Amino acid sequence: MYKEYGKEKIISLIKSDAPTFLDAIRKELGISPAEFEQGWKTYLANKFGS
Amino acid sequence: MNSKVIIAVTAIISLLIGMGLGIGAFPRIETVTSFITKSLTQSITLTSMITSSVKVVEFQRMTATRTVTKIPETVTITKTLQPLTVTVTSFVTLKEITEIYTTSWLTIENEYFVVYYHPGYEADAEKALECAMWVRNNTMNKYPHTLNVKVEIYLYSNREEIMEKEGCPTAISHVGVSGGVLTTAKIGILRPSWEGHWGGYEQLDHPFRRVLNHEYAHIPFYYHLYSKKKGYTDPPSWFSEGLAEYISGNYLPSYEERVREAVLRGSYTIDEPYS
Numbered sequence: 540m541y542k543e544y545g546k547e548k549i550i551s552l553i554k555s556d557a558p559t560f561l562d563a564i565r566k567e568l569g570i571s572p573a574e575f576e577q578g579w580k581t582y583l584a585n586k587f588g589s
Numbered sequence: 590m591n592s593k594v595i596i597a598v599t600a601i602i603s604l605l606i607g608m609g610l611g612i613g614a615f616p617r618i619e620t621v622t623s624f625i626t627k628s629l630t631q632s633i634t635l636t637s638m639i640t641s642s643v644k645v646v647e648f649q650r651m652t653a654t655r656t657v658t659k660i661p662e663t664v665t666i667t668k669t670l671q672p673l674t675v676t677v678t679s680f681v682t683l684k685e686i687t688e689i690y691t692t693s694w695l696t697i698e699n700e701y702f703v704v705y706y707h708p709g710y711e712a713d714a715e716k717a718l719e720c721a722m723w724v725r726n727n728t729m730n731k732y733p734h735t736l737n738v739k740v741e742i743y744l745y746s747n748r749e750e751i752m753e754k755e756g757c758p759t760a761i762s763h764v765g766v767s768g769g770v771l772t773t774a775k776i777g778i779l780r781p782s783w784e785g786h787w788g789g790y791e792q793l794d795h796p797f798r799r800v801l802n803h804e805y806a807h808i809p810f811y812y813h814l815y816s817k818k819k820g821y822t823d824p825p826s827w828f829s830e831g832l833a834e835y836i837s838g839n840y841l842p843s844y845e846e847r848v849r850e851a852v853l854r855g856s857y858t859i860d861e862p863y864s
Contacts, residue, residue, distance in 0.1 A: 541835050546731055549832065553813050556820035560828070563821060583852045 543578070544568055698739065701725055706744045706780070713744055713780040717801070720781065724802040724837075731836045734809035737771055742801070744780040751779055759788045762804040766815040774812070776804045789841050802837030 541549055548568055555563035561572045568575065694705040697714050702721045706714040721742060728734070745751035748758060755761045755777040765773030778801055779787070787796035810829060814822055834840070 541731070541832070546733070550732065550813070552828075553810060553824075554817060554820075556817060558819075559821050560824050580852075583848065587849045587852050 540579075694743070701736075701739060702742055703739050704742045704744065707746055710744060710746065710780055710782075713782050716781040717742055717744055717778075717797075720795075720798040720801055721805070724798060724805045727802060727838075728806050728809070728836050732806065732809055732832075734813075736774055736808065736812065738774050740805065740808060741773075741775040743775065743777045745777060746780060747783070748779070748785060751777060759786075760800045760804050762807045762811075764808055764811040764815065766812060769816045769818065771812045771816065774808045776801065776808075778804065789843060790839065792841065793839070799837055799839050803833045803839060806833040806836040 544552075552563050552567045555567050557563035557566045564570065564572050564575050570578075693708070695708055695711075695714075696706070697704050697718055699718060699722070702718060702725075704714045704717045704721070706717070721740070743754075745754065751760075752758060757777075760776065760778035763773060763775040763777075764771070778797070779785075781797040783797070785791075787800055790796040790799045793799060807829065810832060814824070834844075
């Protein structure tokens with residue numbers, strides 16, 4: 540996540556004024572939580588070969 | 590308390606100790622804390638455990654130079670204590686005097702940190718301060734931040750003490766924010782020379798520094814989180830803990846195994862994949 544989005548985005552995610560963490564992902568990373576989760580699953584699948 | 594009274598008290602204490610009376614034979618006055626901090630000029634010799642000598646260097650202030658001998662370590666501590674108007678009406682016990690030396694905190698500090706440690710652990714304190722600066726620089730590279738208070742680091746001597754005082758086995762951080770301002774930044778952690786387990790990090794090099802970095806990384810994180818005027822304040826633990834682990838460079842073999850199992854089971858979610 541850190542390498543994918545960089546420290547500026549991560550810090551903005553922490554400081555976000557969005558009402559929920561999932562809203563903050565939308566606002567600060569510019570993707571939906573579903574897209575975020577799919578990216579995470581793809582990363583894991585590639586890493587662990589499942 | 591005038592010097593004659595003090596000398597008399599000292600002489601009586603020394604005499605009683607010298608006579609080899611048991612601890613229970615000492616009548617009680619006040620707690621050792623009040624005795625040590627209020628009565629200034631004293632010279633107490635407790636068998637071979639502690640030698641303490643104190644002298645008044647100016648009105649209502651004093652410099653206490655203590656030599657604490659704890660085999661095999663010998664350390665010298667210089668502290669400035671506060672005034673000395675007290676009437677000693679009886680005597681502290683040997684046990685109480687011993688406890689003040691083993692439970693009181695001493696400090697060393699620099700621009701960014703204050704390290705609290707117990708007498709006899711000066712080498713740990715210096716090591717902790719050195720590690721803290723490394724940790725700050727390492728964190729700054731990945732998470733630039735500014736803290737308006739010094740981070741206090743409390744070094745606990747053993748597992749029992751940190752469990753009693755902090756309710757955790759290895760380390761914990763505390764962040765206080767009031768009105769958007771950071772008021773408290775504190776880390777409680779086992780001393781660097783602790784040779785027991787470090788929550789798994791003993792498998793890696795520099796376990797103290799790793800754990801200290803993890804806890805330190807939480808401080809700017811929660812400071813920024815809690816100082817917001819509005820917005821969420823309850824991130825999922827994978828985000829807060831994962832970021833702390835990433836910043837501190839902590840990758841235990843068991844992590845990958847747990848994630849691999851979760852992937853195979855499909856049992857993780859974006860809200861709490863570690864739960």
